[in-house]
Amino acid sequence: MLTVNTNIASLIAQNSLNQVTKNLRVNQERLSSGLRINSAADDAAGLAISNKMTSQIMGMNQAMRNAGDGISLAQTAEGGLQEITDLLHRGRELSVQASNETLTDDDLASLNAEFLQLVQEIDRIAKGTGFNEKNILDGGQAFGGSVAFHIGPDTTVNDQISMDLQNMTAGAFEDVVFEGAVGGEDGGAWAVGDTVSIDITQGGVTETVEHTFVADALALEDLVAGLTTDLDGKLDVTFTVDGGLKIAADAGADPFTYSSLQGVDYDGIDQSVDANYGLGIIGLSIDTFAGAGLAIEQIDRAIESVDSFRSELGAVQNRLDSTIANLMNAAQNLTEARERILDSDIAKEAAEQTQNDVRRQAAAAVLTQANQDPQLVLQLLGG
Numbered sequence: 001m002l003t004v005n006t007n008i009a010s011l012i013a014q015n016s017l018n019q020v021t022k023n024l025r026v027n028q029e030r031l032s033s034g035l036r037i038n039s040a041a042d043d044a045a046g047l048a049i050s051n052k053m054t055s056q057i058m059g060m061n062q063a064m065r066n067a068g069d070g071i072s073l074a075q076t077a078e079g080g081l082q083e084i085t086d087l088l089h090r091g092r093e094l095s096v097q098a099s100n101e102t103l104t105d106d107d108l109a110s111l112n113a114e115f116l117q118l119v120q121e122i123d124r125i126a127k128g129t130g131f132n133e134k135n136i137l138d139g140g141q142a143f144g145g146s147v148a149f150h151i152g153p154d155t156t157v158n159d160q161i162s163m164d165l166q167n168m169t170a171g172a173f174e175d176v177v178f179e180g181a182v183g184g185e186d187g188g189a190w191a192v193g194d195t196v197s198i199d200i201t202q203g204g205v206t207e208t209v210e211h212t213f214v215a216d217a218l219a220l221e222d223l224v225a226g227l228t229t230d231l232d233g234k235l236d237v238t239f240t241v242d243g244g245l246k247i248a249a250d251a252g253a254d255p256f257t258y259s260s261l262q263g264v265d266y267d268g269i270d271q272s273v274d275a276n277y278g279l280g281i282i283g284l285s286i287d288t289f290a291g292a293g294l295a296i297e298q299i300d301r302a303i304e305s306v307d308s309f310r311s312e313l314g315a316v317q318n319r320l321d322s323t324i325a326n327l328m329n330a331a332q333n334l335t336e337a338r339e340r341i342l343d344s345d346i347a348k349e350a351a352e353q354t355q356n357d358v359r360r361q362a363a364a365a366v367l368t369q370a371n372q373d374p375q376l377v378l379q380l381l382g383g
Contacts, residue, residue: 059153140165
């Protein structure tokens, strides 16, 4: 039907032209951005899924950097331990040399002077080796005794690796204090139920050991056994008290000696306490043959402690290397999955753009022809 007021053919052509123009704009947007989803309207579910994947990928990438920082920390610690090992070897060499009775007192004094400098340098390295302004060879006091590496994108227990930091200092305590009913208020002999409390402070961290006596006759033996158990081999401590009391409290300690306890006041006992911690070499001296022999034994234990810590550091480095490799693989696969959702298929979009461009030209041509249909009415009226 031929009409003047309504041109249906023109409306159809206009709708087709609008739709193909809209499709062409989508093609151009995807080709220019490289993304299939440029707004939630393009694919609401796909946008939500791809954003979740993006969070995981970014978390994995940061976790890889965290693991790399962990490796750097372990390498820094091992570098300091290598220097400490070299110094311990030299100290042991001097101790062996000082054990030779062909040396004079002056010779021993000269060897001891170097030995003491080595001990001080070991302590300085242990207290000065740090990572990001945090010491790592003093027992990890700045880290609370251990350091945790966050090596995953989430917050589960599987996203962290922890490593204990050991004390590699020469071994001096800041303070050792005895408190409690030690020998009774009047300084008499210990009685059943009396309690000795020992506060040991190292690097601002205080450990308290309390022991209650259960027998009069075995008071000292009881105390030594209690200290050895409570300290759990972590401390090499020798307590020397005015009046002849001497207590050694560690698993391999020499037998203690003591004299009469009657009438001895043990208040202020902390002033006569000699305590060692860490590598346990802070009180050693090789200016005597006996001292040199003791130094050899203690340095051997110190080297064993350093080697044990270095083994742990090496194992953690290898573990973190494996962690990084696994994270790289997971991030790669997740990125590929996100690509399939989020990225444009350039070849497909280019083909569709060409197709839509041709369709738009055709729609425009048809619209031009449809707009000329009302002129036929004038021809009919004129005829």
